[in-house]
Amino acid sequence: MLYGIIISLITLIAILLIVVVLLQPGQKEGLTGGLAAGMAGGAAMGARRTADLLSKTTTILATLFLALSVLANFAIDRGGSGQSTIQQQGVPGLQQEQPGEMNDFTAPSQSQPAIPQQDDPDEEN
Numbered sequence: 001m002l003y004g005i006i007i008s009l010i011t012l013i014a015i016l017l018i019v020v021v022l023l024q025p026g027q028k029e030g031l032t033g034g035l036a037a038g039m040a041g042g043a044a045m046g047a048r049r050t051a052d053l054l055s056k057t058t059t060i061l062a063t064l065f066l067a068l069s070v071l072a073n074f075a076i077d078r079g080g081s082g083q084s085t086i087q088q089q090g091v092p093g094l095q096q097e098q099p100g101e102m103n104d105f106t107a108p109s110q111s112q113p114a115i116p117q118q119d120d121p122d123e124e125n
Contacts (some may be wrong), residue, residue: 006072010065017061024054 003072003075003077006068006075010068010072013061013065013068017058017065020054020057020061024058025051
């Protein structure tokens with residue numbers, strides 16, 4: 001539930017961030033160059049004020065985006081398992097060794113050898 005809310009906020013902030021970045025002025029373009037000059041003769045909102053507002057808005061939105069992304073990592077429901085999906089699937093038939101359990105390397109292997117055994121020609125039946 002919390003994770004879904006955080007992801008929704010991240011999506012909304014990402015869209016707003018895209019809009020604010022696209023509104024920022026380039027080479028005498030953008031909101032400060034084209035639109036602000038035509039609005040009320042340029043007196044209501046000067047070019048410098050618009051650039052400062054867009055810059056501060058970008059900083060705030062980017063900070064919120066980063067903080068919510070980190071928070072979303074901690075809000076993920078892990079399902080109570082301490083293992084990853086790969087560890088949960090595993091290879092069928094293999095048992096996981098328990099911590100503290102020692103392997104007996106002197107015991108014979110229970111798997112078939114990779115190279116087939118050949119009869120020794122010197123041996124008699």
